[in-house]
Amino acid sequence: MNNTEQLKTVWQVLESRDRAVFQARQERDRIILKAQQEYDDLAQTSAEAHNKLYDTQLQLADTIQELVEVNRKICFLEGDVKQLREEQEHHIKLIGELRAEVRDLTQQLQLSQAKQESLKQVIEQRDITIEDIKEQLHHSEENRISLLEKIDQLQEKINESEAIIVGMESSKFWQLRERFLRLKKSLGMKAEE
Incomplete structure (x- = not known):
């Protein structure tokens, strides 16, 4: 082989090598671009997940606040129900006492004809009182039923x-979110709730 052929061969090898280097660089640039795009997509997904997590935490805080308010109302209504039951028991006792009277x-x-007219008036007055108490008892029962319905509604909300x-x-x-927090923790980042 003469020098010209050797130079041609070296030249062809160099051109082949240059093409390989060029192709490798193009492949490297394509991989870097793809990795950058995947990183950007992951960053966007992470930001969206963080926003959703924040919204969920706000909703959870609102729900907890609503639960606290509902619980407060239930406690208040239970106190009303207890008071109404005490009033009902008192009215039942009064009715029993009035009937005994x-x-x-x-x-x-029956023993005294002379006191008959006076006793009739007393009895009529007692009957009116009994009716008043019955009416109050009826209203108390309606209130108790209404409060029990409210308690049931609040329990359903809970x-x-x-x-x-x-x-x-x-x-x-x-x-x-749990995986993300574990990942942050394993990377030594502060896991903010």
Whole structure:
């Protein structure tokens, strides 16, 4: 082989090598571009997940605040129900006492004809009082039923809120959030709730 052929061969090898280097650089640039795009997509997904997590935390805080308010109302209503029950028991006791008085007055009426007119007036007054108490008892019962219905409604709201919280904690988003927090912790970053 003469020098010209050797130079041609070297030249071809160099050109082949240059093409390989150029192709490798193009492949490297393509991989870097793809990695940058994937990083940007991951950063955007992470930002969206963080925003969703923040929104969920706000919703959870609102739900907890609603639960506290509902619980306060239930405590208040339970106090009202207890008071109404005490009033009802008192009214029942009064009715029993008044009926006993009516029986006593009836016996006295049978024993004394002279006091008959006076005893009739007393009995009529007692009957009016009994009717008043019955009416008050009826209103107390209506109030008690209304309060029990409100308690049932509030209990349903509590159950719905608890179901929402359980649903949120079992969602894929919540699991992603837990993984994200573990990842941050393993990377030594502060895991902000």
